[in-house]
Amino acid sequence: MKVNSYHLYLNCREAAELLSLERELALGLVTRSALRLHLLICRSCRRYRKQLHWLNRFGDHANTAELPLEQLPPLPEPARQRIAAALEQEQRHD
Amino acid sequence: MPKSDPHTWLADHGDYLFRYALLQVRNDDIAADLVQDTLLAALRAQGEFRGESALRTWLTGILKHKIIDHFRAAQRTVALADVLPDDADDDAVDAFFLADGHHNQPPQAWANAESALEQQQFWAVMKHCLGGMPARQRQAFMMREFHGMDADEMCKNLEVTSTNLWVLLHRARLWLRACLEQHWFGTQRG
Numbered sequence: 058m059k060v061n062s063y064h065l066y067l068n069c070r071e072a073a074e075l076l077s078l079e080r081e082l083a084l085g086l087v088t089r090s091a092l093r094l095h096l097l098i099c100r101s102c103r104r105y106r107k108q109l110h111w112l113n114r115f116g117d118h119a120n121t122a123e124l125p126l127e128q129l130p131p132l133p134e135p136a137r138q139r140i141a142a143a144l145e146q147e148q149r150h151d
Numbered sequence: 152m153p154k155s156d157p158h159t160w161l162a163d164h165g166d167y168l169f170r171y172a173l174l175q176v177r178n179d180d181i182a183a184d185l186v187q188d189t190l191l192a193a194l195r196a197q198g199e200f201r202g203e204s205a206l207r208t209w210l211t212g213i214l215k216h217k218i219i220d221h222f223r224a225a226q227r228t229v230a231l232a233d234v235l236p237d238d239a240d241d242d243a244v245d246a247f248f249l250a251d252g253h254h255n256q257p258p259q260a261w262a263n264a265e266s267a268l269e270q271q272q273f274w275a276v277m278k279h280c281l282g283g284m285p286a287r288q289r290q291a292f293m294m295r296e297f298h299g300m301d302a303d304e305m306c307k308n309l310e311v312t313s314t315n316l317w318v319l320l321h322r323a324r325l326w327l328r329a330c331l332e333q334h335w336f337g338t339q340r341g
Binding site: 068069070071073074077078080081082101102104105107108109111112113115116117118119120122123124125126127128129130131132133136137139140141143144147148 | 157160161165166167168169170171173174179180183186187190191194195207208211244247248251252253254257258259260261264268269270271272274275278295296297298299302313316317320321324325327328332
């Protein structure tokens with residue numbers, strides 16, 4: 058990642074790098090302008106930016122809501138028994 | 152508020168906690184260990200549960216801390232050879248772009264992006280996509296986006312430079328958006 062060596066005309070690869078980077082830090086004025094210029098003319102990168110934003114909101118949502126995870130595999134039975142035994146032992150110690 | 156009976160915790164919430172962990176870590180064994188650590192910690196701390204939040208929310212909160220601790224430990228034990236070069240202009244990113252810098256698979260408009268999170272099938276796809284990522288990328292992405300840690304905090308915790316962290320996050324985002332588009336959003340119609 059080059060971070061400081063962008064020029065005015067970015068390609069998509071450079072724009073994608075900056076779209077990710079701008080979520081972590083404030084870009085400089087020149088870099089920001091170059092990115093804005095690229096986004097004006099590039100629908101793919103506008104979509105990419107939108108999707109990065111979606112990934113961020115996905116995280117916020119997943120952090121607060123109960124997730125519908127029913128299609129993931131359940132706790133395997135041997136593990137369940139092992140955990141039950143560990144809990145039992147812990148409670149006896151009380 | 153009736154007092155919660157720890158004997159029912161495993162039966163009532165074990166599957167959910169396991170699935171929540173499994174979404175984020177490498178395999179069943181690690182996920183099951185995290186569930187055990189969570190329930191033991193909950194048992195010791197049950198006096199702190201006030202019933203203001205649902206029991207599941209409380210348990211999930213404990214599990215989140217366990218997962219983050221696991222990520223920290225995992226990132227610290229990574230071999231030096233795995234540490235990224237600072238200016239990685241590499242294969243991992245090459246795959247997503249053509250030689251002239253254009254997107255290899257140009258991002259498409261995502262239909263029904265808002266409602267995806269409420270669908271069971273979507274989370275199976277999400278697990279598939281997260282699971283396909285290299286471990287360090289996945290861990291960095293989960294800490295940043297899923298657990299909402301900021302980059303400074305993560306650099307301190309992970310003992311990586313901020314540039315390396317940015318590279319990890321960049322690759323993770325490229326990968327995940329492409330995978331979700333291929334397996335979910337690109338196939339949704341209407």
